[in-house]
Amino acid sequence: MNSTIKIFDTTLRDGTQGEGISLSVEDKLKIAQKLDTLGVSYIEGGWPGSNNKDIEFFIRVKELSFKHAKVTAFGSTRRKGTKAENDPNLNRILEVGVAAAAIFGKSWDFQVHTAIQTTLEENLAMIYDSVRYLKSNGLEVIYDAEHFFDGYKSNPEYALATIKQAEAAGADWIALCDTNGGTLPHEITEIVKTVCQNIATPIGIHAHNDCELGVANSIAAVMAGARQVQGTINGYGERCGNANLVSIIPNLQLKLKYDVISADQLASLSSIARYVSEIANMHMPINQPYVGSAAFAHKGGIHVSAILRDSSTYEHITPELVGNKQRVLVSELAGQSNLVFKAQELGLEFDTNNQQTKLLIEQIKEMEHQGYKFEGADATLELLMRNAYGMLEEIFTLESFKIMVTKSAGQPVLSEAIVKLKVHGETVYNAAEGNGPVNALDNALRKCLKKHYPGIQHMHLSDYKVRVLDDKNATAGKVRVLIESSDFKNAWNTVGVSENIIEASWHALVDSMRYALLSQSRTSHQPEEQREQVGLVNH
Structure with missing residues (x-):
């Protein structure tokens, strides 16, 4: 047949x-x-x-x-x-x-x-x-x-x-x-x-x-x-x-x-599924079989310990066959194996007896105690680990930001953000409006960065979630903000926590931008003419 x-x-x-x-x-x-x-x-x-x-x-x-x-x-x-x-x-x-x-x-x-x-x-x-x-x-x-x-x-x-x-x-x-x-x-x-x-x-x-x-x-x-x-x-x-x-x-x-x-076409399946979801403006379920970001994600420490020995212990196929990748989630349920795996994935020397490693583990535990949740924020975790091992370039630093929200009778609410950064030693200052304070911050931050990093225009925020962590204090309670971003090929999540929703949003937003620029810098081995086509060359 x-x-x-x-x-x-x-x-x-x-x-x-x-x-x-x-x-x-x-x-x-x-x-x-x-x-x-x-x-x-x-x-x-x-x-x-x-x-x-x-x-x-x-x-x-x-x-x-x-x-x-x-x-x-x-x-x-x-x-x-x-x-x-x-x-x-x-x-x-x-x-x-x-x-x-x-x-x-x-x-x-x-x-x-x-x-x-x-x-x-x-x-x-x-x-x-x-x-x-x-x-x-x-x-x-x-x-x-x-x-x-x-x-x-x-x-x-x-x-x-x-x-x-x-x-x-x-x-x-x-x-x-x-x-x-x-x-x-x-x-x-x-x-x-x-x-x-x-x-x-x-x-x-x-x-x-x-x-x-x-x-x-x-x-x-x-x-x-x-x-x-x-x-x-x-x-x-x-x-x-x-x-x-x-x-x-x-x-x-x-x-x-x-x-x-063909096998090559099958390996493009995940990126095409994400591309179509972005064009259609539809959120792609993280647990979608084969191509979802959680399709090959592991959280339990015992599971992670097993896949470090042989991934087939908890994976029915090799993720790369469909263009996906294995992920290990770090959370309160995660054991030491999860961090070992994550370090290996990033090319870090992870010695559990190393003082630097011990400090990182304590930092993660303390941040989780404050309300951070890394199982849904891989990008923030990667930035945190790279920073701990001295592998993260300081792309920009914040000097200040200001947000103004104006409401006039019979008019829609107007949000405007002013952001002042230090980028490569240069002070950059920009203002932008937006549909709400976070969107205004996003727009102003992009305007500050686009001169040095034109590739930032290819990423955008695709989802924004807020969770109140301490409901006893009502509007004064601590909040956790989770931001999902994508660039039509990949999606990543970042997290911020604060008693102030704007500050929590800022932390998640900045991590999202840092991760986007980090990902783009990985293409630096490409010929310059190819990188210019997608706007990755710094000027």
């Missing part, structure tokens, strides 16, 4: 139906290029018959060059009572000039009667005519059998008849859709096997995640004979989302040994 699996990505179409997701044309073009580098076979760009944004995407995407993927347009079967040649949606697919089209039609007799309100015979004709028309115009056609599994359970003879019409009309693929996301894996297996026995056309699977089974159902379908998997990056999609390709791809390739994408 053919072990090659084709990936059909619908992030740009089905993914955008998820709550809170809205992609501009520029966003869609950027993501499309990333998807091509990942090695997907099809990129479903949208429905050209539904809106002007998708039409513009299909026009502009022709200016790009793709090595792996076919740009695919989405649409429906012809309308009832019309000819395919006269159907505006089908003709719009032809007009945008794509090589492939995915069109959906009804497989469930209930949907035929209730949703499109026509006869079962007319629905079969709609499917046949639409596929035939697109095929006659030279397109590769993927027929999406909507509600197929519900339809099969209701009326198996009719559900099979619908996809046989698509096959007779020349469809290149028939994708079975679990549109409501309510089918269980054992049902998927049984039904896909039956379809493969009755249909010669290659089968695909399009699963939704309403029972949190999108990934499991997709894998079950492949093991039953499907050779195309449709889904989205990070599982974005309507209601509970679509099947998550970020989990499906490594499961198929690493666990089941299917031929999906």
Whole structure:
């Protein structure tokens, strides 16, 4: 049996139906290029018959060059009572000039009667005519059998008849859709096997995640004979989302040994998942399998002691296979092994009998007693350890900052920050406004640093959390601020603690900037012309 699996990505179409997701044309073009580098076979760009944004995407995407993927347009079967040649949606697919089209039609007799309100015979004709028309115009056609599994359970003879019409009309693929996301894996297996026995056309699977089974159902379908998997990056999609390709791809390739994408492409999976989440402005769960920042994070001292001997004791794969990395969390539950591992990761000589090491351990314990929490702030911990071993350059020092918050009747609150730093011996002074005092501080700090470190423009704050540590003192209690930052490739967390929320925010903010500049300095071995392209060269 053919072990090659084709990936059909619908992030740009089905993914955008998820709550809170809205992609501009520029966003869609950027993501499309990333998807091509990942090695997907099809990129479903949208429905050209539904809106002007998708039409513009299909026009502009022709200016790009793709090595792996076919740009695919989405649409429906012809309308009832019309000819395919006269159907505006089908003709719009032809007009945008794509090589492939995915069109959906009804497989469930209930949907035929209730949703499109026509006869079962007319629905079969709609499917046949639409596929035939697109095929006659030279397109590769993927027929999406909507509600197929519900339809099969209701009326198996009719559900099979619908996809046989698509096959007779020349469809290149028939994708079975679990549109409501309510089918269980054992049902998927049984039904896909039956379809493969009755249909010669290659089968695909399009699963939704309403029972949190999108990934499991997709894998079950492949093991039953499907050779195309449709889904989205990070599982974005309507209601509970679509099947998550970020989990499906490594499961198929690493666990089941299917031929999906190359090893190099698989190693880009984590960075692409983060990139798409940033473009979509969606927070990526830290515990997302394979690619989340906590996917290979270890906290318990016994666990860490074991992975120091052999990482397979508590890791199911090598993280680098999917572009992720092993992390050890330092917290009140962590033993000495955690710090040993962290030191090794940073290239530090960590001798527990060394006075310097003992002082560092005591400092960490004291900071935790004050309210610091390093298990969610790896970047602050790394800066702390590097500083203890004399490996941290003093990039800038604070001389002062001032914040003014003004509220006038009938006007929004205005926040302005003034920051004064010493950078390479030069006093730098800048002011900036922002949406709140922390944002104003962030903007002013960037303005102070950008002359010496232009690469700072490539990082941004992606999350900000405040936790009151001493609720007995109400608004006078100590607070912990956790800031998450990213630069489209990596994400890191920093922490600050103080009785004053602005000071706590400042500490976390400064650590975030220091870590960003430290990370950028690691690229200093690159040729200068490459570093200038991303703004890392100091001037």
